[in-house]
Amino acid sequence: xxxxxxxxxxxxxxxxxxxxxxxxxxxxxxxxxxxxxxxxxxxxxxxxxxxxxxxxxxxxxxxxxxxxxxxxxxxxxxxxxxxxxxxxxxxxxxxxxxxxxxxxxxxxxxxxxxxxxxxxxxxxxxxxxxxxxxxxxxxxxxxxxxxxxxxxxxxxxxxxxxxxxxxxxxxxxxxxxxxxxxxxxxxxxxxxxxxxxxxxxxxxxxxxxxxxxxxxxxxxxxxxxxxxxxxxxxxxxxxxxxxxxxxxxxxxxxxxxxxxxxxxxxxxxxxxxxxxxxxxxxxxxxxxxxxxxxxxxxxxxxxxxxxxxxxxxxxxxxxxxxxxxxxxxxxxxxxxxxxxxxxxxxxxxxxxxxxxxxxxxxxxxxxxxxxxxx
Amino acid sequence: xxxxxxxxxxxxxxxxxxxxxxxxxxxxxxxxxxxxxxxxxxxxxxxxxxxxxxxxxxxxxxxxxxxxxxxxxxxxxxxxxxxxxxxxxxxxxxxxxxxxxxxxxxxxxxxxxxxxxxxxxxxxxxxxxxxxxxxxxxxxxxxxxxxxxxxxxxxxxxxxxxxxxxxxxxxxxxxxxxxxxxxxxxxxxxxxxxxxxxxxxxxxxxxxxxxxxxxxxxxxxxxxxxxxxxxxxxxxxxxxxxxxxxxxxxxxxxxxxxxxxxxxxxxxxxxxxxxxxxxxxxxxxxxxxxxxxxxxxxxxxxxxxxxxxxxxxxxxxxxxxxxxxxxxxxxxxxxxxxxxxxxxxxxxxxxxxxxxxxxxxxxxxxxxxxxxxx
Numbered sequence: 001x002x003x004x005x006x007x008x009x010x011x012x013x014x015x016x017x018x019x020x021x022x023x024x025x026x027x028x029x030x031x032x033x034x035x036x037x038x039x040x041x042x043x044x045x046x047x048x049x050x051x052x053x054x055x056x057x058x059x060x061x062x063x064x065x066x067x068x069x070x071x072x073x074x075x076x077x078x079x080x081x082x083x084x085x086x087x088x089x090x091x092x093x094x095x096x097x098x099x100x101x102x103x104x105x106x107x108x109x110x111x112x113x114x115x116x117x118x119x120x121x122x123x124x125x126x127x128x129x130x131x132x133x134x135x136x137x138x139x140x141x142x143x144x145x146x147x148x149x150x151x152x153x154x155x156x157x158x159x160x161x162x163x164x165x166x167x168x169x170x171x172x173x174x175x176x177x178x179x180x181x182x183x184x185x186x187x188x189x190x191x192x193x194x195x196x197x198x199x200x201x202x203x204x205x206x207x208x209x210x211x212x213x214x215x216x217x218x219x220x221x222x223x224x225x226x227x228x229x230x231x232x233x234x235x236x237x238x239x240x241x242x243x244x245x246x247x248x249x250x251x252x253x254x255x256x257x258x259x260x261x262x263x264x265x266x267x268x269x270x271x272x273x274x275x276x277x278x279x280x281x282x283x284x285x286x287x288x289x290x291x292x293x294x295x296x297x298x299x300x301x302x303x304x305x306x307x308x309x310x311x312x313x314x315x316x317x318x319x320x321x322x323x324x325x326x327x328x329x330x331x332x333x334x335x336x337x338x339x340x341x342x343x344x345x346x347x348x349x350x351x352x353x354x355x356x357x358x359x360x361x362x363x364x365x366x367x368x369x370x371x372x373x374x
Numbered sequence: 375x376x377x378x379x380x381x382x383x384x385x386x387x388x389x390x391x392x393x394x395x396x397x398x399x400x401x402x403x404x405x406x407x408x409x410x411x412x413x414x415x416x417x418x419x420x421x422x423x424x425x426x427x428x429x430x431x432x433x434x435x436x437x438x439x440x441x442x443x444x445x446x447x448x449x450x451x452x453x454x455x456x457x458x459x460x461x462x463x464x465x466x467x468x469x470x471x472x473x474x475x476x477x478x479x480x481x482x483x484x485x486x487x488x489x490x491x492x493x494x495x496x497x498x499x500x501x502x503x504x505x506x507x508x509x510x511x512x513x514x515x516x517x518x519x520x521x522x523x524x525x526x527x528x529x530x531x532x533x534x535x536x537x538x539x540x541x542x543x544x545x546x547x548x549x550x551x552x553x554x555x556x557x558x559x560x561x562x563x564x565x566x567x568x569x570x571x572x573x574x575x576x577x578x579x580x581x582x583x584x585x586x587x588x589x590x591x592x593x594x595x596x597x598x599x600x601x602x603x604x605x606x607x608x609x610x611x612x613x614x615x616x617x618x619x620x621x622x623x624x625x626x627x628x629x630x631x632x633x634x635x636x637x638x639x640x641x642x643x644x645x646x647x648x649x650x651x652x653x654x655x656x657x658x659x660x661x662x663x664x665x666x667x668x669x670x671x672x673x674x675x676x677x678x679x680x681x682x683x684x685x686x687x688x689x690x691x692x693x694x695x696x697x698x699x700x701x702x703x704x705x706x707x708x709x710x711x712x713x714x715x716x717x718x719x720x721x722x723x724x725x726x727x728x729x730x731x732x733x734x735x736x737x738x739x740x741x742x743x744x745x746x747x748x
Binding site: 094101134135 | 471
């Protein structure tokens with residue numbers, strides 16, 4: 001499972017800049033990352049917790065993240081690979097989740113997430129998250145969890161009925177633990193996930209209230225203002241299972257095939273016919289990725305009045321996507337050849353994250369007056 | 375909160391033997407415990423997990439444990455002070471739970487639990503238990519938890535209705551984590567808690583099934599064959615809130631007061647009247663604690679035919695209880711004066727328990743094929 005092309009959309013310019021600076025190794029020359037700057041960037045005091053599910057049932061969660069590259073410049077960014085949470089609806093197939101952890105991590109590194117700026121960590125390597133979840137579960141009623149609109153929708157979508165796994169019902173609480181453990185003030189989520197942030201803040205208020213001071217921090221949802229890229233078939237959502245995606249790992253051939261299959265204007269049969277630009281996926285993608293705005297405007301005008309064939313549009317798009325994806329693919333390939341480098345990044349990030357999350361756990365436990373052995 | 379007298383009942387003879395051997399310090403002479411023998415007793419391969427709640431809303435859980443002293447001779451015994459679980463219905467009052475951890479620990483040490491034979495550990499100091507709980511929650515449905523008879527009864531008893539804390543609904547899963555983390559084969563529980571062991575074994579089977587071999591171990595409930603001691607007012611259950619208990623920490627005066635208030639035969643007004651022995655709490659306690667069986671039989675006969683006053687019976691009982699409780703009280707007092715000794719025992723036991731529980735977590739995660747960073 002790989003990141004979808006959508007994830008690269010608004011990274012585009014930043015990404016290219018990073019590419020040229022070459023902060024992520026693209027060769028076999030044995031480049032190692034230095035983490036010296038990572039643990040503390042005092043000028044970036046706003047903390048951002050970006051979660052990514054390691055289950056291919058929710059690829060959109062990753063594809064929908066709009067600004068990880070920009071945010072690592074402006075925030076103290078934690079990127080949490082939520083493998084434990086992915087099990088809440090994949091307990092029967094943990095192997096899939098296991099594979100995805102490294103895939104997802106290398107996707108993010110490939111698009112330009114810099115482990116010197118972003119702490120990349122693995123949820124299951126942070127026991128404090130499970131401990132905080134267990135604690136928070138005592139501050140939320142079952143009725144409240146069942147009222148959560150996101151959970152209600154997802155239960156319906158997955159057809160769980162009454163046989164919903166208990167872990168799935170409780171996952172908004174685990175989410176609250178993830179967010180609060182990092183003391184995140186900003187959490188990038190899709191619009192449909194805003195109720196999960198509300199649930200987190202409820203728990204924060206309840207616990208702070210009991211303590212009598214603000215030990216935990218309320219978080220704000222960062223909801224992308226622009227919609228997602230459509231699938232290549234024109235459907236609103238890209239989905240690997242529907243085969244309407246371009247993966248970040250796509251080869252030149254796969255890019256060509258995807259662009260060839262791309263939904264355009266079904267009534268635009270001959271190059272000389274006038275065509276429609278609205279809902280034409282090839283143009284939507286050009287809008288997203290072609291930096292030469294004037295050229296795109298000109299192409300649209302020609303397409304509308306007739307005289308521009310689909311193939312000409314698609315060839316231009318294909319070239320742009322190839323330029324965009326080639327270095328990403330190269331960097332993915334680097335980590336595929338050097339999995340120990342990837343693991344080192346995750347180990348180092350998780351070590352940093354462990355210190356942060358355990359400090360929060362300890363602070364909350366002490367403030368609540370719980371028993372502490374050490 | 376202290377252990378109730380009932381806990382001492384069937385420990386009686388063992389307890390006295392231990393007292394004479396003096397393995398638990400009763401003086402201020404600075405005796406320290408040696409733990410050398412604790413971590414591994416290879417001849418005791420049956421593992422027993424004894425949980426004790428650190429909430430005074432369930433004092434009976436501790437009082438009902440019948441055989442901790444005997445079991446530490448025959449089993450690899452873990453005594454888990456379940457402070458995290460006590461929060462599932464005490465989140466509003468964590469201070470009470472915190473205090474109880476040390477109280478309960480010193481109660482057990484006072485009646486003769488030997489940290490060289492029993493691993494005494496604190497639930498909240500064992501992160502692997504929270505991690506296993508989070509994992510197991512994915513293998514149990516909400517509907518299954520709601521069907522659990524113990525949970526149903528307790529929800530009714532506590533008047534939770536729909537506002538049941540999520541942690542409370544999930545506690546049978548946390549219980550499964552506790553039991554399986556120690557690979558316990560035997561779990562002492564009250565009769566009403568047998569469904570919790572069934573729930574544990576269901577999870578064990580489901581996970582072993584998915585793995586394809588027996589990584590987790592099924593446990594057997596050890597249900598006391600003899601009922602509990604009644605309260606001093608003749609009610610079936612001793613309860614601190616009802617004031618019908620004799621605490622293990624009771625002073626001589628408190629013992630005298632409790633025995634004086636003890637329910638006997640309300641129709642036995644004069645010593646010369648014939649009296650009833652059945653349901654007469656003074657005699658029930660003599661049955662439990664007086665080792666001179668012949669004397670008790672003789673007393674019962676005299677009481678029945680008339681000519682034996684309640685006071686004579688009670689004076690005998692008072693003397694016996696004082697003899698029983700004096701050394702227990704002394705040892706409790708020792709730990710009250712030396713809390714660091716007590717904490718050292720809990721730290722050492724928790725260290726041992728951490729190794730055991732983390733090994734299980736690691737084994738389960740590997741067997742399920744989950745992602746592992748190290």
